[in-house]
Amino acid sequence: MKRRNSAVAIVVSVLVIIIGGMTAINWHWKESWKLFWYDLRNGFSGFGWLYPAVLAAVFVLAALWAFVLYWLLVRKKRYRYVSVYNFVCLFVLAFCIVFNVRNAAVSRTKCLWEPTKTIGHSFGVVNGDTYTGSWEAFEENYARGRRVMEVDILLTSDNKCVLKHEWDVPVQEGISEENVPDEETFLNTKLDGKYTPMSFEQLCGLMIKYPDLWVVTDTKYTQEDEIRQQFEIMTDTIKNTGGEHSEILDRFIVQVYNEQMYEFLQSQYGFKTYIFTMYKRFYTNDTVGIFRDVCRYCVNHGIEVVMLKHRRYGNYSEEIQKIADEYGLKLYIHTVNDLDAADELLDAGVAGICTDEIYDSDL
Numbered sequence: 001m002k003r004r005n006s007a008v009a010i011v012v013s014v015l016v017i018i019i020g021g022m023t024a025i026n027w028h029w030k031e032s033w034k035l036f037w038y039d040l041r042n043g044f045s046g047f048g049w050l051y052p053a054v055l056a057a058v059f060v061l062a063a064l065w066a067f068v069l070y071w072l073l074v075r076k077k078r079y080r081y082v083s084v085y086n087f088v089c090l091f092v093l094a095f096c097i098v099f100n101v102r103n104a105a106v107s108r109t110k111c112l113w114e115p116t117k118t119i120g121h122s123f124g125v126v127n128g129d130t131y132t133g134s135w136e137a138f139e140e141n142y143a144r145g146r147r148v149m150e151v152d153i154l155l156t157s158d159n160k161c162v163l164k165h166e167w168d169v170p171v172q173e174g175i176s177e178e179n180v181p182d183e184e185t186f187l188n189t190k191l192d193g194k195y196t197p198m199s200f201e202q203l204c205g206l207m208i209k210y211p212d213l214w215v216v217t218d219t220k221y222t223q224e225d226e227i228r229q230q231f232e233i234m235t236d237t238i239k240n241t242g243g244e245h246s247e248i249l250d251r252f253i254v255q256v257y258n259e260q261m262y263e264f265l266q267s268q269y270g271f272k273t274y275i276f277t278m279y280k281r282f283y284t285n286d287t288v289g290i291f292r293d294v295c296r297y298c299v300n301h302g303i304e305v306v307m308l309k310h311r312r313y314g315n316y317s318e319e320i321q322k323i324a325d326e327y328g329l330k331l332y333i334h335t336v337n338d339l340d341a342a343d344e345l346l347d348a349g350v351a352g353i354c355t356d357e358i359y360d361s362d363l
Contacts, residue, residue: 006073021058133163134195161200
């Protein structure tokens with residue numbers, strides 16, 4: 001019995017030090033186990049030397065402690081507290097396992113939509129006009145088979161959400177950044193004198209009518225108070241419009257522009273699908289380094305799609321595509337309207353594009 005307890009003590013001690021040590025350093029570096037396996041497979045190529053050095057130290061410590069226990073318990077036969085020691089070790093091991101299982105389930109999202117080759121930018125082009133976000137643009141693009149569409153969302157002066165790229169684009173008479181309209185004025189002012197503006201509430205109605213429609217949000221704002229205000233209005237509108245069709249919430253694909261925005265939205269609202277769009281994320285000129293950091297963050301949090309500007313991707317295409325493939329992420333490029341360029345991007349490994357004019361059937 002004593003020899004068996006000694007063997008248990010050595011084995012459990014090794015497991016506690018390795019699993020406990022890895023849990024601690026993963027917690028310190030905010031590294032998920034999924035990301036750890038990516039790093040292990042790729043030789044920790046994106047992490048530098050410190051993490052693998054600390055990890056190696058944990059294994060060395062486990063080996064040294066196993067040797068000490070072997071010397072004390074087997075060679076010196078000091079068994080007095082071995083049962084208590086085993087109980088404590090098993091408790092710590094159970095705690096580490098439960099912590100890792102719970103941590104793996106927290107703040108993870110799952111891409112619910114089946115990614116398409118094209119996302120319609122502001123619904124897509126209508127009669128050669130872009131950025132309209134209009135009723136006519138939706139009808140034209142839906143009729144042509146587009147099922148995933150991006151929309152720009154702004155707040156009116158009476159705190160309603162409407163589909164608008166920016167107030168300063170002079171396509172509605174009397175409306176500008178200095179003269180933000182209320183919802184009624186916005187909806188009653190034609191775009192370019194011919195297109196019908198839409199509210200977010202009307203968009204929710206379309207999603208009820210067309211259950212195969214997925215909407216990518218472009219909400220512009222990045223400050224927490226602005227995000228809170230806008231998304232509270234959006235989620236209230238979804239619930240009030242949807243009623244028994246509350247499943248439309250799951251067909252919104254929310255674009256987040258930095259890590260803080262994702263964490264706030266994930267903690268407050270019930271969205272299930274996200275795209276990490278990076279045009280506001282580049283604080284320095286280290287494009288490849290920042291892209292890798294974002295990919296690591298996305299793997300940690302279960303975000304499966306990253307979107308990047310065409311120009312920035314083109315300058316570092318090989319490095320960026322390699323990193324996206326390395327981390328198993330789907331990469332989308334915006335905004336692409338040249339068919340040859342779109343074909344080249346798909347051939348290079350890009351999952352899809354955000355576009356005004358190109359449809360899946362063109363590719």
